Amino acid sequence: MVNCTQSNDTIQDGVLLFQLIVYIPVLAFGIPLNAIAFWVFCWKLKRWTETRVYLINLMIADCSLLFALPFLIYFHRRQHQTGKLCFAIQCIYFTNMPMSILIITMIAIDRYIAIKFPLKAKTLRSPLKSASMCGLLWIILVIYAYFHPKFEEGEEEFCFQKRASRPNYSSLLSIFGYFVALGIVVFCSVEVIKCLKKKMSESPHETKLIQKALHIISVNLCVFILCFLPLYTVLLLRFAVDVAGACSLVWPLRMSVHILACLANANCCLDGFCYYFAAKEFQEISSLLPPCMFMRSRMNQSQESQQPTDQVMT
Template sequence: MENCTENDVRQNDTAQTIWLFQLTVYIPVLILGIPLNVIAFWVFCCKLKRWTETRVYLINLMVADSFLLFALPFLIYFTSYNHPIDNLCFTIQNIYFANMPMSILIITLIAIDRYIAIKFPLKSNILQSPLKSASICGFLWIVLIIYSYLRQKFHKAKENFCFRKESTEPNYLTLFSIIFGFIIPLGIVIFCSVQVIKCLKKKMATSPHETKLIQKAIHIVSVNLCVFVVCFSPFYITLLLRFAVDIAGACSLLSEVRASVWICACLANSNCCLDAVCYYFAAKEFQEFPSLFTTFISMRSKTKQSQESQPPTEQVMI
């Protein structure tokens, strides 16, 4: 394996460039993200009267995004200096590495929730409930907090500085988080979103109002899918590249891949601000989607009653 040592001047120049890029991205994210999340918290906890599964998920998503926003100033400071892994660093790393996966998993749950509500509206009342959603979120919080703690213990034993991986020893926990924390959720989100869009396009609207609701629902699902893919895919791809570089011992690529990870992390972390922008559309969805689901259920019930009243030959033709 090559001797993975970098020229100090080159390393300092790269670190300075990354720091400036972080400031360029994170300052607007903090300026916009903090008030938007405060407003979202007020709307979802105080203004909305009806508890739904989506409301539970979005409150948890808002909490995860808020914790991520809290960690960003520390992230900027720790990555600008060779800060040792002390208690403060350990705490911030736990917050950071628990809340980004939590955001991804909650977005995945929202996609599944929509898929069940649109694809199986007659069974959605049995399969879904706010209590079940809260239980799932609670379980995920516990699992991710434990995982983050174990990850930081491993990092503390192998590394010297906060939020930095200086060694070239492959971290298999990173591979685990890529597969179960992004690749599988990405597949689920894409599948559910595509199926929901297909199902919505097949619905026969009986009025201009219903047509407008269907078009708005398709738009919301499409935008959420694009934001998810654009924000998180580059970061996890570069993490996978870093793992491959460590496995292959390709030290000539180490500096470039390391810089790419930090740059793509800025895009992934900005999702906590973009989520807040989507809260408005989600709030509208609370008011409008129930009537849409009711229409779908009514349509399916009428179809079922019509089939049962027809002779067997006509049922087969349908």
């Protein structure tokens, strides 16, 4: 196995400074934003919906990240050795980001079903089904986060600092999962945008409402791509470099991972804005669905024939 142990203290100090510059505002804004959002979605809303279930779980994931960030900063600055505390914080950290990605993916799928298939939505969607899916995801990711550090046990001296050049195949699973989620989110968002644009051309009196929904969906998609895609691209490159044993590229990629992880972790602060408006979008767009469903029902009764449900919004 190739051993790549080169280091650059100046670059590392710069990365630590960048972490402080990013994480201090993230903690300062993320904690109150998520606290307010959690209060609104848990106690102020009267009706349980699929969106409400997903957003509460998303906030739990974001709050777990905010809890882990101070430890992450401390571990990096103090070269904290691996141990029980490190293992516990790593479990929390390696759970929240994949969970956030998966919940955002579930929200995109839920939106796609609600807009494209309003007739089937009543059977495919329910708060109980959403809660069951989230519970299953939590169980899977907690198990993954528990075993993830085990692959590096005995090889790493310092917490959250991968120095061994052995490829981490457990990370490859996370990387693959992100790109699958990215494809789903992009597909669902693009299809919903196309559907709403058709609806807007046929219903000029609803243009303002639909334009607002289009902006929210577009912003959510951009945030999802900008926050996570750079990190997982570099993680994939790091895995390829570890496999190839190219020591000259290990250190730059290691520092890039730390920097891009800061940007990805900032997503927990942005979620407080994006998904508050996403919830409003769901409520407003749902007002467009009942007339469409009623018209569809009348067409089915009069024509006594079935037509594809994805034509409801066209």
